[in-house]
Amino acid sequence: MKSESGPRALRSIAIIMDGNGRWARGRGLRRVEGHRAAETSIRESVKWCGEKGVEWLTLFAFSTENWSRPRSEVSFIMRLLSGFIQRNIDELDEERVKLLAMGRLAALPEGPGDDLRRAIGRTAGNDGLRLVLALNYGGRAEIADAAGKLASEAAQGRLDPAAIDEEAVSAALYLPGMPDPDLVIRTSGEQRFSNFMLWQAAYSELYFPEVLWPDFRREHLDQALEVYRSRQRRFGGLAPAGTR
DSSP: OOOOSTTOOOOOOEEEEOOHHHHHHHTTOOOHHHHHHHHHHHHHHHHHHHHHOOEEEEEEEGGGGGSOOHHHHHHHHHHHHHHHHHHHHHHHHHHTTTEEEEOOOOSSSSHHHHHHHHHHHHHHTTOOOOOEEEEEEEEEHHHHHHHHHHHHHHHHSOOOOOGGHHHHHHHHHHSSSOOOOOOEEEGGGOOOOOOSSSTTTOOOEEEEOOOGGGOOHHHHHHHHHHHHHTSSSOOSSOOOOOOO
């Protein structure tokens, strides 16, 4: 399905996948079981986006702050990343999904990092949905890294400091070709960014469903789409005449 056009077109979605621990705790399970159950929600979201013609789906999978969690949980999440890639790469490739990642990826453990790089290479030529995994990612870290990159170029005489504008900063981010998200979803009812896409989400529409991430399904995405289409995107301006 082709993506829609116009001011309410939903080209790019970003999701803060929140609530895994609470989902597990509510069932008397270990926290890691919530992370395991989350894979179904990821698969459903990828399929839904493909059907609706959404071009980009970004998932906040592991933050720069998540390293402070118990070592056993972090190790499980990293193994889960490898397992997710191994279990789903054939289907993703068949569906023409292009896998990408953003964050301080060099710090990922060798095994998951290698699996991720192989999957990105395998799907590099695909022309379907761009699935972006935000791994060892933080919005402040991304902006700091972009600033460092621009400062280095200026110090080497390859960039005039006076020429640094918003476009230059955007071009120095982890994935400069990625459009800003039209819609940012955070599941579990929490209403904060938690250091996610702070630069790119400046004018994104925000949606905070109460459902915990492991229970998130296509009907919840349908609801998110309905809410998104009901809003007027103004980008700092005024709504069109007759809609205010």
